[in-house]
Amino acid sequence: MDGLAHRDIDDATTRIGEFIEVVYNRQRLHSALNYLSPDAYETGVMQLRQKTPNAIHNKENCC
Template identity: 75%
Template sequence: MDGQAYRDLDDARTRIGEFIEVVYNRQRLHSALDYLAPDAYEASLWLQRQETPDAIHSRENCY
């Protein structure tokens, strides 16, 4: 991870685990989320919920 120096193995495991959870997993694209990052996927869900039910229904019929 960017040439970081770690105190010991436990420090490395902790800091690398935090990096994976906080940075990597939130930025990488997930196939289960239509190849969006989790934050982008959640934002798209929020936008969909803001639409009227008629708009959502008509979009579902387009596919």
């Protein structure tokens, strides 16, 4: 991303947000997420919730 490619600060802010959502969060691996990208981690969590909704949402099973 070239700093000169943006019309103004609002355009730059919008494009940075788009870059994070479209590129960075789909490619970046994060050690706290077991070396998955944030998108891959969210997908896994959603699949787990669909398979075992009571185990994840039931506070009695926690801690």
